[in-house]
Amino acid sequence: MSFDPVPPPYNHLDPTARFLSSSALDFLLIELVPLSYRVTSELSPPSSSSSLTETATTSPPLAAAAAHQGTTVDEDEEREAVFFRLEGIGYRVGQGLVERFAKDRGKFGDTLEVIKFVCKDLWGLVFRKQVDNLKTNHRGVYVLTDNNFRPLSRMSVETGGRSGGAQQAAVVRAQPFLWVPCGIVRGALAAMGIQATVQAETTELPGAVFQIKTLPAK
Template sequence: MSFESVMPPYNASDPSARFLSSSCLDFLLIELVPMAYRVTNQLEAAALEQEDLTTAGVPPTTPGTQQLQPPGGTAGGTGRKMDEDEERDAVFYRLESLGYRVGQGLVERFSKDRPRFNDTLDVIKFLCKDLWTLVFRKQVDNLKTNHRGVYVLTDNAFRPFSRMSTETGGQAVLRAQPFLWFPCGIVRGALAAMGINATVQAESSELPGAVFQIKTIPVKQ
């Protein structure tokens, strides 16, 4: 349980307001990545098993029926397993999609009482200050833009990295990269909820810092 004070933005008069311990959020962010890898590999194994059964002439199973083994042995072994890049892409898609839905929900709740934003820069500032404080309990440390639809957000003490080991050799940075995919989804979902389509990428060159690059996608007329 956390005894830290509740951080804005929030509506203190909202009778349906719900609050979450910041420690619980930290633990969730830590567990999301291994969970995504685990689920991805479980689904892949199930798909390969079903493919092997189909190849062996065993009809697909339906809920409530028992899985039959193909003649001459057990299922598995003939399908092609994902390579490392395919696994990485699948995990990225799963985590980024989860974050996208979270980002949409956060903006719908915490920006409903605010006046409409005038331009994209106002939206990015809301993201850097209010939304970042809501999720990561601090504001972005630096914001840069080329005024042509590209925004670079720098967080020198990114909260999900605060408890990570910073061992030498660069492996810590490589292992930390997947923990940026869910936050990338949050940013993209938040922007989409405010009417801005964008791509979001993030990287870290040294823990616990993180850099997010947002590229807005112009609306085709």
């Protein structure tokens, strides 16, 4: 299966042809985040706060917003559990993508070359564009900036809400949708022999900033 445009002529009736819409990832992420909140809520022990359960069931991403407004230990634990669930899913996807689409490439010269592969090839494959900006301190930290990050490009502020508070609430709700992409990047790096931590944040939709910190080899 390839994400590359299919050159003509092609026949959608061909039983051997396989096509995948680029919107499939968008729809998957839309479903994964609330599903992860529901599953985590259902698996939480009975001692978890009822208010958190209600929030996660009716509007899952708002549970992340609660983390910025005087959370309890249970809320923090549930948010962390959701993060690891989503990041783990992305990790397996990232590994599979590299194993499939980079198997014929030669060995990379250094870590920076691997990061550039992520910024250009992997980003183009998954998010249909390249990273807009790459910065590094040359000591194992890399900052990737995407000014129009695809998974966030269709998110918006609540109807009638253009105040600073509404904008901030939209940013908080968008944060969980960055956890799967974090896992994809970390999994891709691991498949290429680089262990790292990956964090992402958004301060203004639809932009996103990813910070990669490579870990020393054991």
